Amino acid sequence: MPLAAAPVRVDVTIHWNRDGATGYALEYEDARFVVSGDASEIWCEYTSTAEDAATYLLGPVLAYTLRRRGTLALHASAIVVREHAVLIAGAPGAGKSTVAAACALRGATVLTDDVAAIEWRGGRAFVMPGYPRLRVWSDVAEALWGAAEALPLLTPTWSKRFIDLTTGEFFFAAEERPVGAICVLTGRAGEPSLREVHGHEAAIALLRHASVTYALDDSLREGELAQVTRLASAVPVFELIAPDDLRRAAELCDLLP
Numbered sequence: 001m002p003l004a005a006a007p008v009r010v011d012v013t014i015h016w017n018r019d020g021a022t023g024y025a026l027e028y029e030d031a032r033f034v035v036s037g038d039a040s041e042i043w044c045e046y047t048s049t050a051e052d053a054a055t056y057l058l059g060p061v062l063a064y065t066l067r068r069r070g071t072l073a074l075h076a077s078a079i080v081v082r083e084h085a086v087l088i089a090g091a092p093g094a095g096k097s098t099v100a101a102a103c104a105l106r107g108a109t110v111l112t113d114d115v116a117a118i119e120w121r122g123g124r125a126f127v128m129p130g131y132p133r134l135r136v137w138s139d140v141a142e143a144l145w146g147a148a149e150a151l152p153l154l155t156p157t158w159s160k161r162f163i164d165l166t167t168g169e170f171f172f173a174a175e176e177r178p179v180g181a182i183c184v185l186t187g188r189a190g191e192p193s194l195r196e197v198h199g200h201e202a203a204i205a206l207l208r209h210a211s212v213t214y215a216l217d218d219s220l221r222e223g224e225l226a227q228v229t230r231l232a233s234a235v236p237v238f239e240l241i242a243p244d245d246l247r248r249a250a251e252l253c254d255l256l257p
Contacts, residue, residue: 023036037068063212079111090186097113098140106253110172121176132165135161188244196236
């Protein structure tokens with residue numbers, strides 16, 4: 001006889017309508033979300049496509065839900081290096097997913113893309129796994145794969161594409177990993193470089209890349225500095241400069257600590 005499936009604990013309930021929605025609203029041009037006060041329910045209403053709505057849901061809306069629960073979430077991708085997570089943080093368009101994709105092409109295991117949720121276990125910081133996709137713009141796909149069309153479109157309406165990490169070509173970590181280092185992308189130059197930062201500089205670098213800080217109320221902002229300061233003092237933080245040429249993104253893989 002087949003074994004009965006183990007019961008699944010539902011952590012967040014998502015409603016694809018606005019019926020009974022109450023809580024905190026996040027609005028975009030073609031979608032609107034409401035997150036309940038205890039961050040256990042999300043209501044979604046969209047005017048574009050379900051794929052577009054899911055892109056918001058798995059990005060800033062998920063990050064906001066985590067933040068409401070008191071979990072620090074960095075705007076970062078993460079790969080596994082020597083059984084530790086190396087985070088690549090940065091502003092939108094800085095190249096986080098590009099670096100992760102370049103490393104994935106060289107055999108690195110990907111842990112998460114865009115949202116890196118931090119949990120503490122016995123005094124150590126861990127990164128929670130995301131979902132098994134990397135999202136990159138078409139120019140990145142062209143630079144790394146030779147043609148944008150080599151990767152499928154993320155949605156019918158965007159030029160962003162995705163890498164399916166469930167195929168045999170790539171590796172995805174479905175379990176948390178301790179944080180080994182955090183690299184913050186701060187710009188581009190002719191030659192890539194890596195510089196370790198410390199103390200106040202490291203904390204501020206992480207604070208700038210905490211997810212959806214703009215949407216937090218005062219009560220949630222109060223503990224944010226303490227969280228990033230703790231993280232900056234627990235793991236090494238680096239400033240990472242990417243090369244101007246996207247085709248050289250793989251060189252950053254050799255620089256990662």
